Amino acid sequence: MIKEVQSWLRSARSVAVLTGAGMSAESGVPTFRGENGLWRNYRPEDLATPEAFERDPKLVWEWYDWRRGLIAACQPHEGHRALVLLEERTLQFLLITQNVDGLHERAGSRQVRRLHGSIWILRCTRCGDEHEDLTARLADIPPHCACGGMLRPGVVWFGETLPEDAWRDAQLAAQQAEVFLVVGTSAVVQPAASLALIASNASSKVVEVNPDATPLSSFVAASLRGPAGQVLSEIIS
Numbered sequence: 001m002i003k004e005v006q007s008w009l010r011s012a013r014s015v016a017v018l019t020g021a022g023m024s025a026e027s028g029v030p031t032f033r034g035e036n037g038l039w040r041n042y043r044p045e046d047l048a049t050p051e052a053f054e055r056d057p058k059l060v061w062e063w064y065d066w067r068r069g070l071i072a073a074c075q076p077h078e079g080h081r082a083l084v085l086l087e088e089r090t091l092q093f094l095l096i097t098q099n100v101d102g103l104h105e106r107a108g109s110r111q112v113r114r115l116h117g118s119i120w121i122l123r124c125t126r127c128g129d130e131h132e133d134l135t136a137r138l139a140d141i142p143p144h145c146a147c148g149g150m151l152r153p154g155v156v157w158f159g160e161t162l163p164e165d166a167w168r169d170a171q172l173a174a175q176q177a178e179v180f181l182v183v184g185t186s187a188v189v190q191p192a193a194s195l196a197l198i199a200s201n202a203s204s205k206v207v208e209v210n211p212d213a214t215p216l217s218s219f220v221a222a223s224l225r226g227p228a229g230q231v232l233s234e235i236i237s
């Protein structure tokens, strides 16, 4: 199957990629679900919802600050670099990511759409101003804006809508892609997971890269069971 996928990717004029937390696992960033996932120790409704932030902003910020410190110490891996190579050699390419860690951008990917925002962006809950802050650990928790309002992480929590532009571009890319790669996502969070169905319905060859089966595995054109770093390096060469 590796050889076949290699040749699909070589001949495709249009490729789109959807990545999830498993993409960053080999860099040392914990995934959400599964054995060592973040949700093993924390309930999503306690930390990743607007209600949780309203209830206890300090607790939510402590979790995000801890994750910012952890991610700052991580480096992109060979799989991130393989996707940069794929972008460089493909006529029409879009990398759609659910990840908030910024590792794709650090590896050199340029056409990136972030469906769930960025952990490095801080947004004011009062004036709406937002800025990037790459400090590994913030000095004040919770941080405040110059206007006096409280800042929040620039990520998309459960119940919030996705950034409109990114979501529109992602849907379009899924419809147009000849090959649609789905890497390291459990495919349970909507609407991100629906992109694979959009691609499949548009006759794209959907290829899944994941050590485990997911709800997508039964209908994809190829299911490559293995870690993202190794499999992506093999299929993009």
Ligand code: BJW
Pocket (backbone or CB within 6 Å): 019, 020, 021, 022, 023, 025, 026, 031, 032, 033, 034, 037, 048, 098, 099, 100, 116, 155, 156, 157, 158, 159, 160, 161, 162, 167, 183, 184, 185, 186, 187, 188, 189, 190, 191, 209, 210, 211, 212, 214, 226, 227, 228, 229
């Ligand atoms: C490896 C690996 C290795 C391990 N290599 N792989 C329909 C039905 C029911 C509910 C809903 C519905 N539609 C919407 C909802 C509600 C909700 C939702 O989906 N709930 C379900 C969970 C039930 N969705 C929302 O609320 C979303 N908003 C919304 O729908 O607004 C309306 C709207 C509709 C249409 C258009 C636009 C808007 C918002 C969802 C926001 C998700 N936010 C989070 C937190 C982000 C901030 C943060 O980081 O803290 O996003 S939750 C968390 O899950 C995070 C992730 O991006 C997301 C997805 O997780 P992911 O990436 O798949 O990670 P894991 O851990 O689940 O899986 C890792 C995978 O990697 C596993 O499969 C491993 O096997 C694999 N793996 N090692 C390759 N080395």
Ligand code: ZN
Pocket (backbone or CB within 6 Å): 124, 125, 126, 127, 128, 129, 145, 146, 147, 148, 149
């Ligand atoms: Zn402000």
